[in-house]
Amino acid sequence: MAVFTYRIAMLPIRCSSSNSTNSHSHDPNQQNLHKIKINGSASAMMPLKVDLPSSLTITSVAPVVENLSLTKEQTRQNIPTKKQYIDPHRQGLIVEEGVGYRQTVVIRSYEVGPDKTATLEIILCLLQETALNHVWLSGLLSNGFGATHGMVRNNLIWVVSKLQVQVDQYPIWGEVVEIDTWVGASGKNGMRRDWLVRSQATGQVFARATSTWVMMNEKTRRLSKMPEEVRAEIAPWFIEKQAIKEEVPEKIAKLDDKARYVVTNLKPKRSDLDMNQHVNNVKYVRWMLETLPDQFFENHQLSGITLEYKRECGSSDIVESLCEPDEEEGIINTGLKQNNDKSLFNGFSLPSEIMEGNGFLSSLEKTPLKYTHLLVAKGKTQSEEIVRGKTIWKKKLLTTMPFSP
């Protein structure tokens, strides 16, 4: 393990004194960004120690793209063609002996809910973002949604088959968060991607996540083995570490129309589609959670979610969201005897105060409540599963509501 002191380009922040823009001029050359223009890539350098494996040769940090025969769009995107170690714009860098990725993000004002804590949706978005930025910095990213050059040559795209997220605590507005992500092997033809979300200030772990990915032929829509060409690209990035301890995976039951909560006729909107023209992952979760009554969210916080993906959801699908509480699971977890009152473990039908016995009450309040979910695409003749889900909840405590009135 070698440790270098390496000079990197600073944030390309420009400081100008005044009149930096003119409301009439659309020509950037006519903008008066002239006085004290500090473009860090030229002058503002600083020493930063980067931890690199001794076997690796550092490629140049800037310019990140070889400026030959690039389209205008490629220039605007500036996707690196070689491995980079630091991305000052995304506040990302390569860690973990040169194969992991770490990015610092600030929870933005529009990424939090009414209680000023980040939503699960935004955590999922940030997982996607850091995964793509990891590939971005690796120099392997082709012009697609995380596909490598070798994958594009083989008409392959990534397909997620499973995602599991555990949230211990939600970050709050303005909080600085560090997200680590890395990849590993999953069987012979799959890839595992894990994440760890931490407080930048204290190192406290907010969330852990793991996912498994396989490759699909973009044209035949069939799953594919991992070609050797692609394995050669990504296998050097594989590490063993796991964010979530591997347990015997809990099977997610398939719900049917008899589920307690059913919302029908969900139609993807334009704004729900991602770059792959598919309904985004985050929308799946929103559809799943919106089956639960609002009141439930006031008293409960999502502490875990597992998603098993079955099929793509396109813009023309009509979706049904089913949800069923796993009452017995909650009871078994606390070692309490079974109770047949269905509403009891639902968490919102009865206020906890009316339950007898302090021990019972306090045990119950700590009980993670579980729900099983299913999204199906309703066809004329049959329905097709899109994604099965399991959510785990905990009672909100006052201390988890930092901005309560």
Next chain:
Amino acid sequence: MAVFTYRIAMLPIRCSSSNSTNSHSHDPNQQNLHKIKINGSASAMMPLKVDLPSSLTITSVAPVVENLSLTKEQTRQNIPTKKQYIDPHRQGLIVEEGVGYRQTVVIRSYEVGPDKTATLEIILCLLQETALNHVWLSGLLSNGFGATHGMVRNNLIWVVSKLQVQVDQYPIWGEVVEIDTWVGASGKNGMRRDWLVRSQATGQVFARATSTWVMMNEKTRRLSKMPEEVRAEIAPWFIEKQAIKEEVPEKIAKLDDKARYVVTNLKPKRSDLDMNQHVNNVKYVRWMLETLPDQFFENHQLSGITLEYKRECGSSDIVESLCEPDEEEGIINTGLKQNNDKSLFNGFSLPSEIMEGNGFLSSLEKTPLKYTHLLVAKGKTQSEEIVRGKTIWKKKLLTTMPFSP
């Protein structure tokens, strides 16, 4: 005008070699972030020239918060209590003779639509975010949604009365964007806030925006004069510059139920509420735009939007979204004679190819199409206006679709 070379704390990036986390340990102290730990606030410093007015005294940059009697949440948020000049986490800094704010952001993977360009919604989100970060860095931010300490002492909150955004070009996935924002006086008791969104690489202006704000008493819900205490806080930040040339403001007509497009029974969801427990601005725009047929969006790009806010929208409101094309406006703008075919200027009812005359066709294709919008809260006895809107559109050209198949 003085120019300082000033040492600031670098991005607090930590580099560790391996095993930086253990899936079983939730104690941050037990994480093995031990090997090469570079916390910039201590060791990684770099010189950066910051342009400051000579009359200003620099307050310390780090630590940004005086660490006395802070709640846990205040420590996590770390809102500055004194004016700061640089925010390395948000990639923001004070410009414009010490009163403007500039932030560098990268367009994220989940902030773009299927065509890989940023959505209008995300541009509006970034305007909100940079405005709040401007107040954040100013040292004036109290524990609220942009309210200063003086405002909180007077039970005042900000209320936006008008927002106008012009988008020349939408940034694309991965593009680095610089957003400038600054404030000015608006009449005796109001404030104007402007923004300029530029390509970081070329300086090309992507978007301009302006808004006007007044103060409301949080308890009485009545508009308020600006107290001298508050004026003393914010007036030193006022500058004259305007992002959008002030024209005689176009009056936005009030639509009624006879509007061409009407979507009824819109209900705010939990995820639509912001920190003020109100439906977020972005949701307003989505409700407005969703009245237009999907096909329209395939061929048209929003180039401008003006919003006139009339009343808050809360979680219990049932909303109706009305929309009417301004056909005649389109004709007048191009100097063409009026045409009574209502469908012609609608932009999606007829393909442009069937229109006669090359000159006419090319003029029409460049014609900004305009729509008038209205959101109303439907009450039992009467409806109340929430926001009036005007949108301006242009035909999509191939060059504006960088990722078309």
